Amino acid sequence: MFIYPPIPLLATETTANLGPMILAGVLLSLIIIYLASKLGGEISRALNLPPVLGELVGGVVVGASALHLLVFPESGATATDSVLMSFLQLVAGLTPEAVPEVFNTQSEVISVLAEIGVIILLFEIGLESDIRELKEVGYQAAIVAVVGVVAPFTAGTVGLMLLFNVSTIPAIFAGAALTATSIGITSKVLSELGYLKSKEGQIIVGAAVIDDVLGIIVLAVVASLAKTGTVDVVNVIYLIVSATVFLLGSIFLGKFFNKSFMAVSDLLQTRGKLVIPALIFAFFMAFMANVIQLEAILGAFAAGLVLDETDKRKELDQQVVPIADILVPIFFVSVGAKVNLGVLNPFVPENRAGLIIATFLIVVAIIGKLITGWTVTGQEKINRLAIGFGMIPRGEVGLVFAGIGSASGVLSQSLEAAIIVMVILTTFIAPPLLRFAFKEPSETAEKLPNADTAN
Amino acid sequence: MFIYPPIPLLATETTANLGPMILAGVLLSLIIIYLASKLGGEISRALNLPPVLGELVGGVVVGASALHLLVFPESGATATDSVLMSFLQLVAGLTPEAVPEVFNTQSEVISVLAEIGVIILLFEIGLESDIRELKEVGYQAAIVAVVGVVAPFTAGTVGLMLLFNVSTIPAIFAGAALTATSIGITSKVLSELGYLKSKEGQIIVGAAVIDDVLGIIVLAVVASLAKTGTVDVVNVIYLIVSATVFLLGSIFLGKFFNKSFMAVSDLLQTRGKLVIPALIFAFFMAFMANVIQLEAILGAFAAGLVLDETDKRKELDQQVVPIADILVPIFFVSVGAKVNLGVLNPFVPENRAGLIIATFLIVVAIIGKLITGWTVTGQEKINRLAIGFGMIPRGEVGLVFAGIGSASGVLSQSLEAAIIVMVILTTFIAPPLLRFAFKEPSETAEKLPNADTAN
Structure with missing residues (x-):
């Protein structure tokens, strides 16, 4: 007869015991993240600011800067800094010996969920960017975009290196974070003001789309440099070429792949027949x-651009929305939570250097984009100030830079905090500046109460 | 001037370096899971079987039994058993020293995702179970359900202990796994045959709903016993009472909570205004x-039952579907992947004991439910065979038992494999048996080609 072993042979004792604790930690973290993102997002919206700003600030509040509910080992926190771990010890019977492992594992799970969140975010941005529209906006948008990438990147990187002695890789990373333009925030304000279809509006939106593409290529190159730790010209050229070829190549090959994708999806009959093949493709490309x-x-961005061209785009977009709704906030709140804004506290004398850097980044971020308005040629009566202001907000794309930089470990705490403050401020000032440039009273901002940044 | 440290002070070197590898491992695992679930699910559907069966078998194929693409430390696998890790070493430059940590972390992430998947699954089942409908089916469904839980549980547990010397806790766990009835599979077949609204159909579906509730209480009690490792009567009574009070209490208090939930959701204006509060509630209850x-x-099940009563139920249900579509397959495929069906290979003499146990479980699983048909009283012309057959399939609920049992570490490899085989076989034979009982030709099964198990 079969004798059942009294002690299970499989499953190491620790994993089996810690499983429910890790799950409890992850569930609590998700509850905190969702509460922070919703509270922050709704308050932000009520103040007529983009919700993503509130999600970020919500993350700052629950994270390393204030409440310590959500802290991460990558940003130097240990298990004893985590209020969540203390809470689990209090109510769920977590033993002190198990705390470090539970803390590390649940932090790792949340970090991976945040990374999947940003993958879904970029997939969604890709799905919603119509590359065919770019043809209509023409070369003026391209000039605005290129100047808006090159000017702040060069001024930021060179300035950080020469004025502040920042070493090359972090300086390049911070410079790159200045290149983004948030298409969501600008296009929302433009549509509120009724200027989305104006000449200025079209140039701004077109430039923001090109900016997204350029920014993602810049980010891919910069993050790869951060991995190797050295900057050599051959490698930079290789990376720029490979990122460009990868993106253009996927879009080109995607035209052929589209048909197979549609054919496969039409064959499927079970649940998730559209969203699962789409995610397989997005994850494969990622x-x-x-x-x-x-x-x-x-x-993920390239995958979104490719699937954007299918007939099922709308249906797919609809199904990706709730998935993005639950995953993307994990990314934004984590970015905020990982930053310790305490390093920029002006009352601590040692922080002065960091504060000066933050001020420098903000000035470069604003001027670097403002000048783009004056690069438009052959247009007599164009509102150059409006174009310049419209390019200022960094929004979610700037946060992607900060998040990737933080994960790669090249940014110092004060440089990371400076980037976050730059993103918050540029995103914050752009809507009122745009309204001022179009000389519209801000009351008209109520036109589209349900419009949402990321939509 | 601020001197930037040349080597980043934050972020431990290892975490920063392994981050992209862990992400790559998780992405590859998800691609494998989605491919296995879609291939398995679609083949299963084409053979007129429930897709969930195919997802499970897909997991078995990619897991510890065959391809070793997706293996887990809990089921005794080490990093060297993982084909995925070898692949990452080959194409992504993963170093051999880093393999164990990347393997453990990515396995932990996938396990947590699977657990969140089963939480979402039970939340969805709760959302779709209408407790008000139970009143109409009356006490006959309740008798069928109770007998269908008590009979296989008692026969299974006592039989395993007396005939096969299995120790108490694993015997109770295996007995509990016999209690489930899959409402999805049975109601799909009944609706295909046009008998969903018949007397028999109503009793079966009503009993299956009560079965879900009883089964989840049984599972909560049994899993808790597994954690403490001992069975004492006071503890069992405490657990049964607390599980029942928790479930009934949440439903009762939920009636009041419903209004606040609706009020909060109506106030919100940003993206995810319905699904995020719902998930906060579900995760909090979990x-x-x-x-x-x-x-x-x-x-999660209680949270689903509570929110089922709101006006927004339909809208919420629609938004939960894509989320469930991407998370639930991770659970089903993982359950299949963690099982090593090799331990039941009949050509290896040592496996005979395990095979005999599997056969015993299958016989008890069938007879224990079949007899429920004869517990219906006061109905002259009722089709008792149809009711008995209708209660047989274990489907997703049986897999939840196997998954939780596997995570708790109380099941031996052969007992876990025996439960999986029992779930597969009972789910497999129920549709033809039901068709036979209603003496319907199986061609009518084409009536609802798009109906799907979990819907």
Whole structure:
């Protein structure tokens, strides 16, 4: 007869015991993240600011800067800094010996969920960017975009290196974080003001789309440099070429792949017949980009651009929305939570250097984009100030830079905090500046009460 | 001037370096899971079987039994058993020293995702179970349900202990796994045959709903016993009472909570205004159930039952579907992947004991439910065979038992494999048996080609 072993042979004792604790930690973290994102997002919206700003600030409040509910080992926190771990010891019977392992594992799980969140975010941005529209906006948008990338990047990187003695890789990373333009925030304000279809509006939106593409290529190159730790010209050229070829190549090959994708999806009959093949494709592209030393989000963005061209785009978009709704806030709140804004506290004398850097980044971020308005040629009566202001907000794309930079470990605490403050401030000032440039009273901002940044 | 440290002070070197590898491992695992679930599910559907069966078998194929693409440390696998890790070493430059940590972390992430998947599954089942309908089916469904839980549980547990010398806790766990009835599979077949609204159909569906509730209480009690490792009568009574009070209490208090939930959701304006509060509630309930030593899924199920009563139920249900579509397959495929069916290979003499146990479980699983048909009283012309057959399939609920049992570490490899085979076989034979009982030709099964198990 079969004798059942009294002590299970499989499952190491520790994993089996810690499983429910890790799950409890992850569930609590998700509850905190969702509460922070919703409270922050709704308050932000009520103040007529983009919700993503509130989600970020919500993360700052629950994170390393204030409440310590959500802290991460990557940002130097240990298990004893985590209020959540203390809470689990109090109510769920977590033993002190198990705390470090539970803390590390649940932090790792939340970090991976945040990374999947940003992959889904870029996939969604790709799905919603119509590359065909770019043809209509023409070369003026392209000039605005290129100047808006090159000017702040060069001024930021060179300035940090020469004025502040920042070493090359972090300086390049911070410079790159200045290149983004948030298409969501600008296009929301433009549509509120009724200027989305104006000449200025079209140039701004077109430039923001090109900016997204350029920014993601810049990010992929910069993050890859951060991995190797050295900057050599051959490698930079290789990375720029490979990122560009990867993106353009996927879009080109995607035209052929589209038909097979549609055919496969039409054959399927079970649940998730559209969203699962789409995610397989997005994750595959993200994996490929990761493997060739670029960033996973570049692949996800390319996948979104490719599937944007299918007939099922609308249906797919609808199904991706709730998935993005639950995963993307994990990313934004984590970015905020990982930052310790305490390093910029002006009352601590040692922080002065960090504060000066933050001020420098903000000035470069504003001027670097403002000048783009004056690069538009052949247009007599164009509102150059409006174009310049419209390019200022960094929004979610700037946060992607900060998040990737934080994960790669190249940014110092004060430089990371400076980037976050730059993103918050540029996103914060752009809507009132745009309203001022179009000389519209801000009351008209109520026109589209349900419009949402990321939509 | 601020001197930037050349080597980053934050972020431990290892975590920062392994981050992209862990992400690559998780992305690859998800691609494998989605491919296995879709291939398996679609083949299963084409053979007129429930897709969930195919997802499970897909997991078996990619897991510890065959391809070793997806293996877990809990089921005794080490990093060297993982084909995925070898692949990452080959294409992504993963170093051999880093393999164990990347393997453990990515396995832990996938396990937590699977647990969140089963939480979402039970939340969805709760959302779709209408407790008000039970009143109409009356006490006959209740008798069928109770007998269908008590008979196989008692026969299974006592039989395993007396005939096969299995120790108490694993015997109770295996007995409990016999109690489930899959409402999805039976109601799909009944609706295909056009008998969903018949007397028999109503009794079966009503009993299956009560069965879900009883089964989840049984599971919560049994899993809690597994954690403490001992069975004492006071503890068992305490657990049964606390699980029942938790479930009934949440439903009762939920009636009041419903209005606040609706009011909050109506106030919100940003993205995810319905699904995020719903998930906060579901995760909070899951956390509470976990903290009071019950199972997280009991809380998620209760949360689903509560929100089922709101006006927004339909809208919420629609938004939960894509989320479930991407998370639930991770659970089913993982359950299949963790099982090593090799331990039941009949050509290896040592496996004979395990095979005999599997056969015993299957016989008890069938007879224990079949007899329920003869417990219906006061109905002259009722088709008792149809009711008995209708209660047989274990489906997703049986897999939840196997998954929780595997995570708790109380099941031996052969007992776990025996439960999986029992679930597969009972789910497999129920549709043809039901068709036979109603003496319908199986061609009518084409009536509802798009109907799907979990819907």
